[in-house]
Amino acid sequence: MCGIFAYINCNVSRERRHILEVLFNGLRRLEYRGYDSAGISIDADGDGGLTDLRGLAMPGFCPLVFREEGKIEKLVTSVYKEVNETDLDLDYSFMNHAGIAHTRWATHGPPSPRNGHPQSSGKGNEFLVVHNGIITNFMVLKETLLRHGFEFESDTDTEVIPKLAKFVHDSLMEENKAANGNGGKDIQFSQVVMEVMRQIEGAYALIFKSPHYPNELVACKCGSPLLLGVKEVGEAENRGVFAETELRLAKEGGKPKEFYFASDASAVVEHTKKVMVIEDNEVVHFRNGAVQIYKFEVGKARTASGGLPRPASIERALSILEMEVEQIKKGNYDHYMQKEIHEQPDSLTTTMRGRLIRGGGDKVKGVLLGGLKDHLKTIRRSRRILFIGCGTSYHAGLATRALVEELSGVPVTMELASDLLDRQGPIYREDTAFFVSQSGETADTLQALEYAKACGALCVGVTNTVGSAIARGTHCGVHINAGCEIGVASTKAYTSQIAAMTMMALALGEDTLSSRNRREAIIDDLFNLPNMVEEVLKLDSDMKVLAQELMDEQSLLVFGRGYNYATALEGALKVKEVALMHSEGILAGEMKHGPLALVDETLPIIVIATRDATCSKQQSVIQQLQARKGRLIVICSKGDANVMCPNGGCRVIEVPQLQDCLQPIINIVPFQLLAYHLTVLRGFNVDQPRNLAKSVTTS
Structure with a gap:
């Protein structure tokens, strides 16, 4: 998913060197999202000799644009090389300046400088745009703009946006000139952007920059994440409100402030914790030290007289980030994925903190989920429960699923968000739909949420990100609270999702006396869960040795059953997405219906056979695979090695045993470690897997 970053210094002197470094570092903080090119735009030393439609000199600095294929450091090297060659003054100070930056993950056109962002309206860079998302009607817009004489230089869908902005701006200026002469009212930057928004379709977060509007930026979004950070220079940061009367600083001598736009909080937290998450169809206009926010009305066209609608500015509250700078640093680890695997005891502890009741005295063991407590009765009365997600969140x-069905008595249906949307599967008012997403911004899951809301279902969010689109768009929910996850391959968020949803199942079953002993046993093991994960992490060196044995293999099969069918799917996914090895998770009950044909003495096969209701069936699977000389690796409970492989011939990995419903949290850790070590040994980038991004836009 593309990354957007912008930096504005207002009434505070900042050298170009400082501005460049802030932009570059903002992009570095967004690297984990996945990208294949990067770019920035800053201002030159003087105006660019451009004139407006009236023939008057434009007062702003001409924007400079730098774009490079590949990593951010290649862009940095390229920029400083060009600076030296053109004698651009790095010590030049700006009291006010607006710079934009971008990391691109290619969707339309291959990675290349011409396809990178910012994308331009053409000569003079009269309008520049950075974009996260996809414009679905770009071909229609492109054909229209071509008929009006515009020339296109890239393969991207994004290029239509700055060209459309120029077309809108020039058309409005011509109309204004014809109606009012040169003394007519100026067209505001935000009005131009809203006219562009009326014509584009798709998912987007956009930031616009233009020399027609010096030191101004306009940001807007629909379906892609964007937030604004505010820092008062030299003053303590306090919670505040974006009110027109408060933030409309006078043109002369306003308070020194710095503003940061970013795709997520990781690029902002080192500068400020005071942020505002921008909502869909909001237009944020930074001008003269003021931040004005408008609500774009989708269906509202221009007035009958042809004039532009002028929506009133609205107020928005600032919130304080619950994130520390240390969370976005690797510390003593070599990679973010390694760090996050080893952070799981802490992330699980945080996920469960304050939610588990130990019991004793007059207290009964139980679970307290504040975000769900007012909706539990409704969920229990549901016709069915749907779990909707993508990839790891689906797993x-x-x-x-089995525990929720067991404790609530409500049938649970699993839905991949994209498939649900493709077939427009029926959802009823009596259903409860759970939307599971680490980022809370997954596009397919968001679209499924809108679909379920339109069908009248109760919608529950399970996300790791407070203030995310799913957290805001659902009726209620559970915050996973796993902490910032930088690595593209989800690890600690996955185990915390399972823990959070296990607690949800316990809360749903708390009014059933017959399951009380079962619930209390699970709660006891939840308290012990972080220590058990700590114990599994001691297998790190063993998994590295196994990775060395498997590093040259081409394929890996993983057989799981019951609670651990999900473990088989997720374990195979981890190996697939980071180590770039073909791996397949298979329901062990389906082994005889095709997969058995693949078994021979060369193909490595992992069988998950910890103690649960399907354990004896997994013993049978192991025996059948051994009879066909399968190359077996068995994950079993401590002390069960001789039971599961009585005749030897298997590599055995023993893990601690907990309640069966919690075993997927324990059992996935060896797979995470294996995938990590396989990736390093095979020479691939652990934190930025090929072709993958951290958060996924519409496909």
Whole structure:
């Protein structure tokens, strides 16, 4: 998913060197999202000799644009090389300046400088745009703009946006000139952007920059994440409100402030914790030290007289980030994925803190989920429960489906968000739909949420990100609270999702006396869960040795059953997405229906056979695979090695045993470690897997 970053210094002197470094570092903080090119735009030393439609000199600095294929450091090197060659003054100070930056993950056109962002309206860079998302009607817009004489230089869908902005701006200026002469009212930057928004379709977060509007930026979004950070220079940061009367600083001598736009909080937290998450169809206009926010009305066209609608500015509250700078640093680890695997005891502790009741005295063991307590009765009365997600989040739902059915008595249906949307599967008012997403911004899951809301279902969010689109768009929910996850391959968020959804199942079953002993046993093991994960992490060196044995293999099969069918799918996914090895998770009950044909003495096969209701069936699977000379690796409970492989011939990995419903959290850790070590040994980038991004836009 593309990354957007912008930096504005207002009434505070900042050298170009400082501005460049802030922009570059903002992009570095967004690297984990996945990208294949990067770019920035800053201002030159003087005006660019451009004139407006009236023939008057434009007062702003001409924007400079730098774009490079590949990593951010290549862009940095390229920029400083060009600076030296053109004698651009790095010590030049700006009291006010607006710079934009971008990391691109290619969707339309291959990675290349011409396809990178910012994308331009053409000569003079009269309008520049950075974009996260996809414009679905770009071909229609492109054909229209071509007929009006515009020339296109890139393969991207984004290029239509700055060209459309120029077309809108020039058309409005011509109309204004014809109606009012040169003394007519100026067209505001935000009005131009809203006219562009009326014509584009798709998912987007956009930031616009233009020399027609010096030191101004306009940001807007629909379906892609964007937030604004505010820092008062030299003053303590306090919670505040974006009110027109408060933030409309006078043109002369306003308070020194710095503003940061970013795709997520990781790029902002080192500068400020005071942020505002921008909502869909909001337009944020930075001008003269003021931040004005408008609500774009989708269906509202221009007035009958042809004039532009002028929506009133609205107020928005600032919130304080619950994130520390240390969370976005690797510390003593070599990679973010390694760090996050080893952070799981802490992330699980944080996820469960304050939610588990130990019991004793007059207290009964139980679970307290504040975000769900007012809706539990409604969920229990549901016709069915749907778990909706993508990838790892789907697997987390699958890992907890059986427990939710057991404790609530409500049937649970698993849905991949994209498939649900493709077939427009029926959802009823009597249903409860759970939307599981680490980022809370997954596009397919968001679209499924809108679909379920339109059908009248109760919608529950399970996300790791407070203030995310799913957290805001659902009726209620559970915050996973796993902490910032930088690595593209989800690890600690996955195990925390399972823990959070297990607690949800316990809360749903708390009014059933017959399951009390079962619930209390699970709660006891939840308290012990972080220590058990700590114990599994001691297998790190063993998994590295196994990775060395498997590093040259081409394929890996993983057989799981019951609660651990999800573990098989997720374990195979981890190996697939980071180590770039073909791996397949298979329901062990389906072994005889095709997969058995693949078994021979060369193909490595992992069988998950910890103690649960399907354990004896997994013993049978192991025996059948051994009879066909399968190359077996068995994950079993401590002390069960001789039971599961009585005749030897298997590599055995023993893990601690907990309640069956919690075993997927324990059992996935060896797979995470294996995938990590396989990736390093095979020479691939652990934190930025090929072709993958951290958060996924519409496909």
